[in-house]
Amino acid sequence: MPPPAHGTPRVPDWTSLARGRRVRPLEWLAERVLMALAFTALVVICLIFLFVGREAWPIFAGRVDSSLARELQDVIPPEDLDKTPPERLRLYLGLTREQFAAMDRDTLRELMEVRIEAREQIPDDKDALLNTVRWRYLIGPHQWTGYDRPVYIWQPVSAIHKYNLVPLVVGSLKATLVALAFAVPLALAAAIYVSQLANPRAREWLKPGIELLAGIPSVVLGFFALIVLATLMQRLFGYPSRLNALVAGVALGLAVIPVVFSVAEDALTSVPRSYAEAALALGSTRWQAAWQIVLPAALPGVFAAVVLGFGRAIGETMIVLMASGNASILSWNPLDSVRTLTATIAAELAETVVGGHHYRMLFVIGVLLFAVTFLSNLAGEWFIHRLRARLEGQR
């Protein structure tokens, strides 16, 4: 029997639910538009990732060279403009054939003079020949000229561009961990209270109240931390550096609380009522039921809340930019100032030469952040999925 030919018109199924599409073209159209919008979001995310990845790719591929080797070659004095073979001159000035052909003598001469000025400004430094965007300098320590030991250092605007990512990664982790240490216990306690212990009246007020915290613009939180919180905490604890990971972490924690709270509260509420009722029927107190029955049952969801909070904290920019002091110190002491990955991008991107190595390094940081937040969100979703599977008894 031959396979049915493609394009055979299907007999319209007038009895099915799809019938409505033909009868109401406007609804059909609306449905299509909504579908297109939903997919657009997905496409936009992919495009953004592609853009960030494309800008960072030359560094991953090792195609960027930040060394000053080109400037250090022998210079051709401008007087020799006519004596130098054109091809040699073109290579010397780093021009494409079209650019070279379009330039008149004065322009070439100017370019040659600029090259000499650039040569004079090269620091007398053995590091000038290093390509500092290679991975061993990005993640390993190196003893730069003028330093007495190998260091991890982020000094992108410097005679020798130093792009070590370790202080920034540690800085981001430090601020995030402080934020989680502050936010998770508070948010979890609130979630347990609201979902299990509070009477309905209190719940009605508390839940939207805490979730309202999410509505505070992060710049306002940052400003509050910079002006009020920093001074208050320094007076309280008497540490030397006014802006530090602790201040930034606490402010960050305020932004994280609503995320952790609402996910954890959802997870706790989704535990079937029968669990707690069974416990109460067996004579346990409400506290015992909440703490020993409902919380363990909802544990994957609680994990998800923490992981999503982590993603939110590590991606937050404005608060850390304002309240952390932005010094790229490598230390685990929360009382030292920190510079985070996000704040680095925000503070430096506007000034970089588009397509230059500093610009590309900031996009490498962007890829790093994208990967970390993506993975933490993925992990969060996976935990929630597990919770659902567990509660529905599939495992």
Added chain:
Amino acid sequence: MQMKSTTSWVPRRFLGTTLVVLAAGTCPGAHAATITVKGSDTMVILAQKWAEVYMSQHPDVKIQVTGGGTGTGFAALQNQQTDLCNASRKIRPKEVETCIRAFGRRPTEYRVALDGLSVYVHADNPIEELSMEQLEAIFTGRITNWKELGGPDARIILYSRENNSGTYEFFKDHVLQGKDFAAQAQTMPGTAAVLQAVSRERYGIGYGGAAYGVGAKHLRIRKDAGAPAVEPTEENVINGSYPISRYLYIYVNPALDKGPVAEYLRWIRSDAGQAVVKQVGYYPLPPELRTR
């Protein structure tokens, strides 16, 4: 009913605005020569004041001033997105090279004002003066305690600017002799933020334009250990005895340096323009650098 009338009203209004904008944009000769200025954040206040005063005297000229930083200004100059570029440091060879590639000529440099960089400490700090050498040691992290300078036994808290600022680079080149800032230096998004931080931090030290004065103590600076300590006053900055001073610049594509733009630049460097410099808190150019 109410709803319907609003929805039909909105597009018509938008249309009207668009038409007005188009009309204004398409007939440049009629009036309004527009000059765009972009660059150094340090110079934004100054540039805005210049623009304001100049526009009030020349209603036919429109001047738009934006900041973003010296580097951003040069990038815009190269891409020919701005007429004038404010710069708080000299242009770098790399940037000259990109400019030549973009429009074939080296941008013209105009010195437009003088600025003294002050070093600030908290008002209660007993230190009154430092030498350039000590400043270098402090900001590169070799001296970390006020005790070593004759002050109280407390850690020095360093405040610096973000590495995109011209002030940062000037301080690095002229005070640190090109060395790196200590990693401990906290970076602040503007001179006002540095000043605000130092005025709240008992053991802090920071640097920034002398125009931003109030709230912290300005130190007197010695050129070297034997030289007298000099205060950042107008007189000392202009006669060059205060050791940390710099010119502020405007760069322009030579092809655009004519007509209203050239006139504006000449006015900036005239006595009238320099009077504005003084009002804003910077230091006017010495007379030999002005236009008559």
